[in-house]
Amino acid sequence: MKLTTMADISHEAIMAEIRSDMDTIALDQSLYDEKNFEKRRDALDFLSFQIIDQLDDLLHKTAPGAELNLVKRRAEKLKTELDEIDASLFQQFRKKIQTGLRREEFKTVVGEYINLDSNDNPHHDEPGYDNMDEFINGLLSFQPMPEQTKALEPEMVFYQKTPARIVFELVVKADFKAGDVFFDLGCGLGQVAILVNLLTGVKAVGVEFEPGFCQYAHDCAVGLNLSNITFINADARSADYSEGTVFFMYTPFSGQILQDVLDILRKESLRRTIRIITYGPCTTQVELESWLKRVGAPDDNVYKLAVFSS
Numbered sequence: 001m002k003l004t005t006m007a008d009i010s011h012e013a014i015m016a017e018i019r020s021d022m023d024t025i026a027l028d029q030s031l032y033d034e035k036n037f038e039k040r041r042d043a044l045d046f047l048s049f050q051i052i053d054q055l056d057d058l059l060h061k062t063a064p065g066a067e068l069n070l071v072k073r074r075a076e077k078l079k080t081e082l083d084e085i086d087a088s089l090f091q092q093f094r095k096k097i098q099t100g101l102r103r104e105e106f107k108t109v110v111g112e113y114i115n116l117d118s119n120d121n122p123h124h125d126e127p128g129y130d131n132m133d134e135f136i137n138g139l140l141s142f143q144p145m146p147e148q149t150k151a152l153e154p155e156m157v158f159y160q161k162t163p164a165r166i167v168f169e170l171v172v173k174a175d176f177k178a179g180d181v182f183f184d185l186g187c188g189l190g191q192v193a194i195l196v197n198l199l200t201g202v203k204a205v206g207v208e209f210e211p212g213f214c215q216y217a218h219d220c221a222v223g224l225n226l227s228n229i230t231f232i233n234a235d236a237r238s239a240d241y242s243e244g245t246v247f248f249m250y251t252p253f254s255g256q257i258l259q260d261v262l263d264i265l266r267k268e269s270l271r272r273t274i275r276i277i278t279y280g281p282c283t284t285q286v287e288l289e290s291w292l293k294r295v296g297a298p299d300d301n302v303y304k305l306a307v308f309s310s
């Protein structure tokens with residue numbers, strides 16, 4: 001006769017809880033309604049990080065029994081089913097963009113899936129990401145990220161995305177006018193430039209040091225049928241800014257490189273008024289430029305967008 005140990009009891013209790021959690025997810029019909037993106041996202045996170053990870057842990061610690069493998073396969077099948085709803089929703093959304101969904105209409109459709117209320121951002125003093133980033137990544141950055149091929153200089157900052165919620169906020173704060181030309185300096189995979197173009201229709205230009213990122217951004221814009229947008233593979237110190245009126249920087253570089261680029265922009269400002277919008281630590285250095293005036297009240301929090309005008 002096999003004795004039942006405490007370990008057996010706790011294993012059984014964990015398995016019972018996992019089975020019950022999976023039943024709850026599988027029976028919740030609202031998760032299969034494509035509009036319930038945020039709720040589905042939470043269920044997918046729970047499946048990946050609570051259920052599947054826990055099953056992997058059990059498989060690692062105990063002799064792999066047929067039942068454990070069966071439950072894991074069920075969890076993975078459930079995850080695939082929910083992932084497929086999102087994949088199909090993004091495919092349909094991309095088709096709408098390809099055939100001209102822009103500006104307020106684009107924003108309205110995003111708002112059908114994601115709470116656009118900017119007060120919903122739980123991260124006020126760090127570049128925090130939320131379900132809106134999951135949504136925009138699924139829509140725009142669904143291809144694997146390319147490798148970095150060029151070594152960055154010490155003052156150059158590695159790729160990190162501006163949170164999508166901040167880009168929506170940028171569009172409101174920038175108050176774009178017809179004829180504005182938006183530049184994202186150090187544009188990475190191009191998400192900021194693409195979103196600004198989609199949300200406003202203004203011409204957008206991304207400047208990026210890493211050729212692989214620049215190509216990725218270009219392919220994404222072409223795939224969405226966006227015409228008023230260009231990606232330039234260049235060092236921001238040698239790009240042509242002659243048509244730019246609004247320049248965005250999510251701290252792409254610091255120190256002397258930032259100073260050199262600010263000197264170039266100051267020369268541009270002698271020909272027309274320009275605005276610079278910053279996010280992250282570069283704000284502190286930009287604020288020291290005497291030819292720029294901060295628009296709105298100063299704020300010590302560098303993870304709030306800062307708008308400057310020449």
Ligand SMILES: C[S@@+](CC[C@H](N)C(=O)[O-])C[C@H]1O[C@@H](n2cnc3c(N)ncnc32)[C@H](O)[C@@H]1O
Binds near residue numbers: 187188213234253
């Ligand atoms: C913090 S990321 C910002 C990415 C993008 N603006 C966004 O918000 O999604 C900084 C980017 O700047 C690029 N970068 C760094 N130094 C650069 C330079 N001198 N010229 C152009 N791009 C540069 C990096 O390769 C990286 O993609």
